[in-house]
Amino acid sequence: MATVFMKWLESDPSDYDRGISLLTLGRLHRVQEAIAQRFVLPGLRVLEIGCGTGTLAVMMARKGAHVTGVDASSAMLSQATRVVNNEQLADRIDLIHMDASLIEERFNPASFDLVVSTLVFSELPPDEQDFVLQACARLLAPGGAILLADEFVPNGWLQRVWYNMVRVPLVFVTWLLTRTTTVPLRRPEELFRRGGYQSERLLTFLGGSLALYRLLPAAEMPGTDTLPPTAVGHLSHKPSLRTRLSDVWALFFRIIPPYPKVRPGLYAVGQPNRGSPVLVTGNFDLTVRRVVGAIDGAVDAWILVADSAGINVWCAAGGGFFTAEKVIAAVRSSHLDEVVDHHALILPQLCANGVDGWRIRKEIGWGVHWGPAKAVDIPAYLSAKRKKTDAMRWVGFPLKDRMEMVTVTLGFYGLLILVPVLIFWRSLFWPITFSLLGLSYFYGLVLPWLPGRDGLAKSVPLALIALGGLFVYTRAFDPMTALGMFNWVLGLTGLSVFSAAELQGMSPKMRGEQANWGWEALIAAGLGLLYWLGPLALGWR
Amino acid sequence: MADPGLWETLTEHLELARTLRRLEISLDPERCKGTWQCYEVCPVGCWTPDRTHRVVVLHDIDQCIACGACVLQCPEAAIELR
Numbered sequence: 046m047a048t049v050f051m052k053w054l055e056s057d058p059s060d061y062d063r064g065i066s067l068l069t070l071g072r073l074h075r076v077q078e079a080i081a082q083r084f085v086l087p088g089l090r091v092l093e094i095g096c097g098t099g100t101l102a103v104m105m106a107r108k109g110a111h112v113t114g115v116d117a118s119s120a121m122l123s124q125a126t127r128v129v130n131n132e133q134l135a136d137r138i139d140l141i142h143m144d145a146s147l148i149e150e151r152f153n154p155a156s157f158d159l160v161v162s163t164l165v166f167s168e169l170p171p172d173e174q175d176f177v178l179q180a181c182a183r184l185l186a187p188g189g190a191i192l193l194a195d196e197f198v199p200n201g202w203l204q205r206v207w208y209n210m211v212r213v214p215l216v217f218v219t220w221l222l223t224r225t226t227t228v229p230l231r232r233p234e235e236l237f238r239r240g241g242y243q244s245e246r247l248l249t250f251l252g253g254s255l256a257l258y259r260l261l262p263a264a265e266m267p268g269t270d271t272l273p274p275t276a277v278g279h280l281s282h283k284p285s286l287r288t289r290l291s292d293v294w295a296l297f298f299r300i301i302p303p304y305p306k307v308r309p310g311l312y313a314v315g316q317p318n319r320g321s322p323v324l325v326t327g328n329f330d331l332t333v334r335r336v337v338g339a340i341d342g343a344v345d346a347w348i349l350v351a352d353s354a355g356i357n358v359w360c361a362a363g364g365g366f367f368t369a370e371k372v373i374a375a376v377r378s379s380h381l382d383e384v385v386d387h388h389a390l391i392l393p394q395l396c397a398n399g400v401d402g403w404r405i406r407k408e409i410g411w412g413v414h415w416g417p418a419k420a421v422d423i424p425a426y427l428s429a430k431r432k433k434t435d436a437m438r439w440v441g442f443p444l445k446d447r448m449e450m451v452t453v454t455l456g457f458y459g460l461l462i463l464v465p466v467l468i469f470w471r472s473l474f475w476p477i478t479f480s481l482l483g484l485s486y487f488y489g490l491v492l493p494w495l496p497g498r499d500g501l502a503k504s505v506p507l508a509l510i511a512l513g514g515l516f517v518y519t520r521a522f523d524p525m526t527a528l529g530m531f532n533w534v535l536g537l538t539g540l541s542v543f544s545a546a547e548l549q550g551m552s553p554k555m556r557g558e559q560a561n562w563g564w565e566a567l568i569a570a571g572l573g574l575l576y577w578l579g580p581l582a583l584g585w586r
Numbered sequence: 587m588a589d590p591g592l593w594e595t596l597t598e599h600l601e602l603a604r605t606l607r608r609l610e611i612s613l614d615p616e617r618c619k620g621t622w623q624c625y626e627v628c629p630v631g632c633w634t635p636d637r638t639h640r641v642v643v644l645h646d647i648d649q650c651i652a653c654g655a656c657v658l659q660c661p662e663a664a665i666e667l668r
Contacts (some may be wrong), residue, residue: 394629397626397655415659435631438628439624459651499607553629553630561603563596563600563602
């Protein structure tokens with residue numbers, strides 16, 4: 046599918062650090078310094094949840110603490126490992142690759158004096174926030190505390206208006222530059238109280254939107270029997286105005302954030318029981334509705350919605366947003382083993398490019414079965430006792446999907462091209478619009494029969510057909526001046542390359558030519574140059 | 587090109603495009619234990635299970651879209667993409 050988009054999302058750790066520093070206007074560093082200077086003593090056992098690239102872990106280790114840093118991203122951790130080794134602090138910092146939802150299983154009770162976490166909770170789905178806070182209470186030694194710094198939505202409405210005025214453009218710029226973004230927490234005091242803590246706000250920055258809280262376990266710790274019941278919702282296939290609007294949005298603007306999301310957690314479809322299958326999926330609204338639509342009325346099942354950042358499972362897995370860690374976190378925080386008697390997860394086959402099945406089997410002992418590629422095949426797959434036919438395994442690119450993907454591409458890139466044309470070149474708006482739509486849909490129609498392995502190669506026959514059409518048109522109806530003809534040839538060539546190259550990223554049958562835009566830019570620059578120089582050289586202007 | 591960053595980004599992406607086009611999967615038959623995870627997850631049908639010898643056969647390399655699913659799911663690390 047949208048592999049262009051997928052590659053673009055794949056930000057690396059240095060992007061992340063730059064992004065966060067931009068989003069917090071550099072204040073995060075001051076929060077980290079405050080933590081290390083004011084709360085860390087030599088010999089203190091510190092657990093840092095989400096240590097990222099290791100900045101804070103190093104500061105705390107320099108003060109003499111023994112730091113255990115965990116992070117769900119192996120890319121972040123390898124960067125952190127380099128930093129720790131450079132600082133020669135490897136004897137005081139342990140770095141472990143795991144999701145926050147596993148801390149309780151991995152560490153002994155009462156084994157830390159301080160738990161520190163900066164800008165992590167706002168990244169966790171709500172069910173996991175509760176789960177991790179409760180786990181921390183059991184890991185803290187008597188007298189221990191949590192220091193939690195994060196982004197918060199300010200409480201007063203005036204501050205909120207001011208906050209949004211600053212934040213919205215900042216978020217947009219940061220996303221474009223670094224593909225990093227965050228979703229600030231709302232009403233943190235409630236979250237802390239639910240987790241069984243008394244909270245105290247120690248520091249605030251940026252008008253309250255970045256704050257440091259100290260959490261102390263409340264006198265009465267919540268026992269296991271007072272755990273909140275597993276967050277189970279019920280999903281059914283009910284088309285409504287909202288779902289239809291969401292479908293229309295998805296048809297044209299699927300690749301523009303914010304993506305319509307479903308709250309991660311465990312959901313029931315039909316009347317599932319302790320033996321019913323568990324289907325895992327991502328939290329893109331359209332994906333969840335397609336899965337529910339495929340099985341509602343046919344099968345009773347549990348649907349475990351894991352956090353895929355609101356992106357479809359294939360792209361999210363390819364871009365590193367849907368991982369084994371996310372699935373593990375969803376299993377743990379939904380208390381799935383208390384809901385069903387078996388230990389079998391059915392994963393969508395198309396997330397196998399990013400969700401490491403063996404990691405799930407090893408970490409939590411749940412079996413992983415790769416379900417069908419398309420949700421519509423789930424009932425047949427289940428009734429065949431989890432046996433897939435090749436047809437369920439293989440992904441085609443039938444006409445309906447091709448037309449859908451052409452529309453998705455045009456929704457975003459069409460705007461990008463046609464809005465400037467409308468503003469600066471109004472007289473050409475309709476000819477260009479018709480050419481772009483005509484070429485794109487024609488390309489979608491004939492794609493399987495055009496020679497060439499990838500979109501760039503296929504753009505050559507497409508351009509030839511377009512130019513043939515132009516030739517016939519001018520011969521039959523509307524003889525043009527040489528200059529007019531010249532401009533049309535350039536324009537149609539450019540649009541052909543664009544249509545063919547862009548659809549490639551949306552096709553499951555062609556290699557993700559994530560980098561086609563490099564060629565597109567070069568070709569566009571070349572055509573632009575010809576547009577200016579050609580007529581001069583030929584003496585038409 | 588006034589902005590050197592732009593030029594750098596462009597050449598970087600052209601290089602990436604070249605690499606992607608050239609990526610090929612290869613199977614180390616010595617390591618294959620016939621778990622057929624690659625066959626289970628391949629969306630384009632590059633793999634065929636050989637049920638008599640309990641191994642997998644890479645039968646159609648031209649279909650490969652370099653998604654990397656088989657590489658990630660192979661428990662024996664028998665598949666490479668490069």
